[in-house]
Amino acid sequence: MEYKFSDRVSNLKPSAIREIFKYAADPAVISLSAGNPSPDAFPAKEIAEISARVLAENPISVLQYSVTEGYTPLRNHLKEYMKKNHDTGNENDDILITTGAQQIMDLCTKALVNEGEVVICEAPSFIGSLNTFRSYNAKLVGVTVESDGMNMDELEEKLKQNPNAKLIYTIPNFQNPSGVTMSLAKRKKLYTLAKQYGVLILEDNPYGDLRYSGEYLPTIKSMDTDGIVIYAGSFSKVISPGMRVAYTIAPKPIFQKLVVCKQGNDVHTNIWSQVVCDEFITKYDFNAHLDKLRAIYTKKASFCMELLDRYCAPAITYNRIDGGLFIWCDLPQDVDMPAFCKEAVLNKVCVVPGNAFLTDETEECHSFRINFSTPTDEQLEKGIKILGDLANK
């Protein structure tokens, strides 16, 4: 049998990161290529307590079918929490619980973007989201990320050139992979441009709570008086990614369409894990837990940057980060980056080649991404020393 796949997926390939994970699976290889929370960061004891309690008291409530919109108490608590803590969401919005934030990208593309229509993305951007957009045959148009976020002149030009743009996808805080945070001025400008050109903003904020220095900036959604921003939040980086619980705050007409799409996608998100997340954020000290995570990662991030300074200068430069899990490293213009990454793997260190994060993977790129949350301090030191030795050779 010769299989004929749909046009939308016939050119889809497994993500480059997945291929790299094959090397990273070798226990002799130090992986700086993942994006997993640190093993110290999981509230495992509390999850075990909550789970034991709900399974003893009302097992059917967490094992039976549930509603597509999500567990009502969790939705209500998140609405309150996001309003109170981040001024995010208003009376024209509603909240949908999803199976990880990846599903938000899927549902939004499905509901809003026809094949051939444009999604404007940061260049570089999160490869998982780019692949989701691609899986609906959307056309990706990249806008250069500067040290304070997207280049706004370039964004406006791309908006002019692409009247069939439907979404602007942005990760404003500690962007994956660049580590960049969008300035307040650019957030406002982005909102204004989106409004002016009638394009929706998809604001992806998985790392927002993981700030290690500097001041918190308002979400773009907090400026949304016109119903043009879809906000994506997630418990993956702050409770557990294995549970796959995330949420989107969206204008009600969009929310309703996302609910219908989700119904056809997976009916509802694992209700057991939804209840566990709800109990964790309401009956335990969630803010103290976030403080603990920030303490863990602040230490790891500083250590990682210290190592980069010590071992990698001057050949490797990088943007200092204020939060998140990733650091974007630049090689000199005359260095062949893919060859460097291959050489690194042969020397038992795995990083992600920067071109994997571009809307066009074949573009020339001299950067790579490293992650500091997953490796131990010993692995981090050993791995970064190897990278520095290679780069300075």
Next chain:
Amino acid sequence: MEYKFSDRVSNLKPSAIREIFKYAADPAVISLSAGNPSPDAFPAKEIAEISARVLAENPISVLQYSVTEGYTPLRNHLKEYMKKNHDTGNENDDILITTGAQQIMDLCTKALVNEGEVVICEAPSFIGSLNTFRSYNAKLVGVTVESDGMNMDELEEKLKQNPNAKLIYTIPNFQNPSGVTMSLAKRKKLYTLAKQYGVLILEDNPYGDLRYSGEYLPTIKSMDTDGIVIYAGSFSKVISPGMRVAYTIAPKPIFQKLVVCKQGNDVHTNIWSQVVCDEFITKYDFNAHLDKLRAIYTKKASFCMELLDRYCAPAITYNRIDGGLFIWCDLPQDVDMPAFCKEAVLNKVCVVPGNAFLTDETEECHSFRINFSTPTDEQLEKGIKILGDLANK
């Protein structure tokens, strides 16, 4: 802001069943409209035991990110189990764990069906799957379900008329909603026709283990020497729907494409629940558990048919069932079925109007679906008596 949704979803509506659930949510209404497992059917104690154990012994393994294909031990155990017990799956197939079987329909449509291409469905068929096909702008073509499965002459005609048919969707065992089981002869004929016309079969088997009388029939997938059958299995009806764990056995090239699509959809299925399902089917007596479920439902199904005979004859006729969770009831041709269902709700009994399950909901239909697994025996008796009184009036 006026929102412009994609062509594929702009005509999608919430499923008719969901609308009916709004009435069913009234505690005064007896719901015969659901499809939930009986509250007695959950292995809650065992799930609590397993969960406590894995969270104590290796919490990170169930809380961290996992791989898209699914938990490797579960995949291997399911491969063995399906081969040994159902001769289903061979060396040209692979197995993918999904977030409920609904996701299998989503991934298969995404990977295989372009907008405007045809999915051939049983008429009537499971509304959830129909809506998923619709959400990709697939064209649905229905084939009449007889008491032994699809009308095969009609199927062949539809295959001839629709050279752009990509999938034949069937629920061969205790079909939802008709309760019908496809005969062995028709399974063979279906396979032959699919092969002859170069169309893939999507075999959905959520109720296969819930047979209460008669002989087990081989799966269509067990005949698959040509790599043309995608099999969908699920733990929703035999362990817990709230956990959203299902699996598809598909020819390897299709499997690979489904994996890429799932990666963009939700990265992976809740790993905690995957581990719980794996431990339950391997470290506990899964067959004894299935026997227990069959005992519960055999009793409930017999009781329900007894009640239909007692209270509803002669106005309501129905097909006796050998398994599954649903009974398809027919009203006389001169009765206005939607009016009857509305009248039933006003009398505090909720059933699902049969046209909800048709590829064209506006077609005339004189049937409705009832479920016997969710209501208590008291509710069942009271509800069916009301239906009988109404119908015989």
